[in-house]
Amino acid sequence: MRTSDGDSGRPSRPTLALIAAEAGVSTATVSKVLNGRTDVAPATRERVEALLRTHNYPGPGGGTRRTRRSGLIDLVLAGLDSPWAVEILRGVEAECAEHGTGVVVSLVRDDDACPPSWQNLPALHHSDGVILVTSRMTARQRDQLERAGVGLVLVDPVNLPAADIPSVGATNWAGGLAATEHLIELGHRRVAVIGGPADMLCTQARVDGYRTALEQAGIEVDRELVRYGDFHHESGFARTRELLELPDPPTAIFAGSDQQAMGAYQAARLAGLRVPDDLSVVGFDDLPTCEWLSPPLTTVRQPLEEMGRVAARTLLQLLDGRPPLTPRVELATDLRVRASTAPPPAAVPPPAAAPSAASHPPEDR
Amino acid sequence: MRTSDGDSGRPSRPTLALIAAEAGVSTATVSKVLNGRTDVAPATRERVEALLRTHNYPGPGGGTRRTRRSGLIDLVLAGLDSPWAVEILRGVEAECAEHGTGVVVSLVRDDDACPPSWQNLPALHHSDGVILVTSRMTARQRDQLERAGVGLVLVDPVNLPAADIPSVGATNWAGGLAATEHLIELGHRRVAVIGGPADMLCTQARVDGYRTALEQAGIEVDRELVRYGDFHHESGFARTRELLELPDPPTAIFAGSDQQAMGAYQAARLAGLRVPDDLSVVGFDDLPTCEWLSPPLTTVRQPLEEMGRVAARTLLQLLDGRPPLTPRVELATDLRVRASTAPPPAAVPPPAAAPSAASHPPEDR
Structure with missing residues (x-):
């Protein structure tokens, strides 16, 4: 909730409840209009917007450009323990810099319903809006943000967001498809996948x-x-070890992140296998480090910086009273083939005498 | 310069020039007191502080705790293109979160004297202070920050800062010493160094x-x-290639960053050399990725997150009117020996007949 401390200097504003009463709608509906959500009947929206204008309410959806912005948005990350986060940040910062907007970076410190840091977030300083990255958002948290009257855009939300909250992601399905098709085309039949959290x-x-x-x-x-992991090196390492110990191990692994792929490299090395001769590995993300790995990593590129830019642009437009045409934007992924994928090691051909038309010849290793 | 827009709601403040005139000192001296610098005579400091208190000036050094903080500091980075930056950010964010302070992250976009983004920085939003990371600061920039009346702490300044500006770094000299001693102890005599910018x-x-x-x-x-580079993979790669093409190439390389070390790995691989059997490599930083490289990288650990924390703590204390006891803090570096360093490949012993007591026997490769 926006604090009304001495610094703000704003004329005291009617509460959302008052505007809701005047408009004859629920507070939630006023919030929706204020936040530029699309699921409000046009007539209702107009009535509420008119009242917001009358009361000179500085919310984003009032149909008038906000003249008293704090010039700040919050970028809230689930963690800063991955180069992934810095790529998103770079995009958000670049876009906001072009619009004279500062980016306050903070972390969700607790996966609980309402961690204090998160709870206070919009209250600690004036902020026009929030970009929330790969976080799980509870209904309570969403309510809180709605009541705070700030705009909200999600990047790669963990769980399905409410249909009216704008979100930005990548074409993950297409990326998984492209990575696996690439391995199949190379001749792999035993292809494993290590995902992030299931x-x-x-x-x-x-x-x-x-x-x-x-x-x-x-x-x-x-x-x-x-198999599933958590996107970090360690889980890529652990899952690959498990996979390589199977009686019929995979000849290729599609990892859920570049960091998992590095863990897979290490597990392969310790098992005496060479990448890609004995084991092909595909990553996901295309972090700058990929082309410097030995061997350089074939991976599915997510346009992370661009995702950050689009999230920031969407939020800034929302704050200008221009809700996005579509609440969900997915930027294209793109397979980058480097040196970590190759045809599988030659399989021992099935004995010529065996007449069984097995479509999956047993592969010895 | 702090803007006095309608949002601030503060009583209009006397300019530094007015206070300077009243105190009979220069504006620069008032700035120094305001910013908690230590190079002001005690009597002068007291006189200026009294005037600042009288005028209820909200600067950090007034001897009174600021009651009207914006609750924000600026973290200004030279770039976001390295995992290095995110480590610093993590420390700054963690420390500030504990003190209810938001961190506005931005980049210096231009190496010029006063890039616009940098120039406007303290003006774009209310900010209590600035942490500036690995940036070159001109006298003009420093003046600007002084006039803005915000606190300033430097992390790893490029050039020698004014003696009165607090800065945080690592024991770089000791790190260089330890890395090189380690290689010498392994038996290396041809040890190269690739630095960052000279x-x-x-x-x-x-x-x-x-x-x-x-x-x-x-x-x-x-x-x-x-040799010198720029801390990125590419320069580690290019410099290593040059070094390996020397008539008498090094058997070990001490790189200026972990990213440079990864570039050195790649150059070694392309030259048909194995790390560490044919070429030992030591990095600098100890990014989380080091232990996942093949082979895991021996490197000099900089406590980057802790450096970020100390910088934030120093700034917050400065804002409370408690200047640091010493303007420069260097946190200890620490050699982490992993698998990228080994004794040099066996040198062909000098012919027994050669009587010259050469302390540097020629090493053939």
Whole structure:
């Protein structure tokens, strides 16, 4: 909630409840108009906007450009422990700099319903809006932000956002499809996937793309080859070790992040396998470091910086009373083939005498 | 300069010039008191502080705790193109979060004297202070910040800061010494160094540590083996290629950053050399990625997150009117030995007949 301390100097504003009463709608509806949401009936929107204008309410949706911006938005990240975050930040910062807007960076410190840092976030300083990156948002948190009357845009939301909150992501499904098709085209039949957390939207989309690619190639999905981690090196390492210990291990791994792929490299090395001769590895993200790995990593590029830019642009437009045409934007992913993928090691051909028309010849390693 | 827009709601303040005139000192002196600098005579400081209190001036050094903080500081980075920056940011954010202070992150977009983004920085939003990371600061820029009346702390300043501006860094000289001693102890005699930009303080200190280690071991510094780059992968790659093409190439390289070290790995690989069997490599920074490289990188750890924390703590204390006891703090570096360093490839022993007591036997490769 916006504080009304001595610094603000703003004329005292009617509460949303008062405007709601005057308009004959719920407070939630006023919030929606204020935040530029699209799920409000046009007539209602007009009535509320008129009242907001009458009361000179400085909310984003009033149909009038806000003249008293704080000039600040909040970028709230789930963590700063990955180069991933800095790519998003770079895009947000670049876009905001062009619009004279400062970016306040903070972290969600607690996965709980309402961590104090998060709770106070819009109250600690004047902020026009929030970009929330890969966070799980509870209904309570959303209510809180609505009541704070600030704009909100999500980047890569963990769970399905309310339909009216704008969000920016990448074409994760298409990325999973492209990575897996690339491996199949190289001749791989035992292709494993290591996703991020199983309950994250982006993970689900990537794994579904993987499944579809296999199914389209007539390869049955082996549940043993579908694993989940947390996007960090360690989980890529641990899951790869498990996969390589299977009786019929994969010849290729599609990892959920470039960092997981680096973990896979390490596990392969310790198992005495060479990448890509013995094991192909595909990453996800295309961090700047990829081309400097040994071997340079084939990966699915997410336009992270551009995602940050689009999120910032969407938020700034929202604050100008211009809600996005579509609440969800997905930027295209793009497979970057480098040196970590190759045809699988030659399989021992099945004995010529064996008449069984097995579509999956056993592969010895 | 702090703007006095309608939002601020503050009583109009006397200019520094007025206070200076009343105190019978220069504006610069008032700025110094305001910013908690230590190079002001105690009697002068008291006189100025009294006037600042009388005028209820909200500057940091007034001897009174500021009651009207914006609750924001600016973290200004030279770039966001390295995982290095995110480590600093993590520390600054963590410390500030504990003090309910928001961190506005922005970049210096231009190396020019006064880039507009930088110029407007304290004016775009209310900010209590600035942490400036690895930037070159001109006298004009410093004046501007002084006039803005905000606190300033430097992290890893490029050039020598004014003695009264607090700065935080790492023991770069000791790091350079430890890295080079480690290589000498392994038996290396042809040790190269790739620094960052030659005019950066941290580079100079590291290269001096390198020189001292060699000299203490009785090894003459070969100028051919001292190269400079820009901390990025590319320069590590380019400089290593040049070094490996020398008639008498080094058997070990001390790189100026972990990213440069990754570039050195790549150059070694392309030259058909194995790390560490044919070429030892030491990095600098200890980014989280180091232990996931193949082979895991021996490197000099800079406590980057802690440097960020100390910078933030120093600034917040400065804003409370408590200037640091010493303007320059250097946090300890620490050599992390992993798998990228080993004894040099066995040198062909000099012919037994050669009687010259050469302290540098020629090493064939």
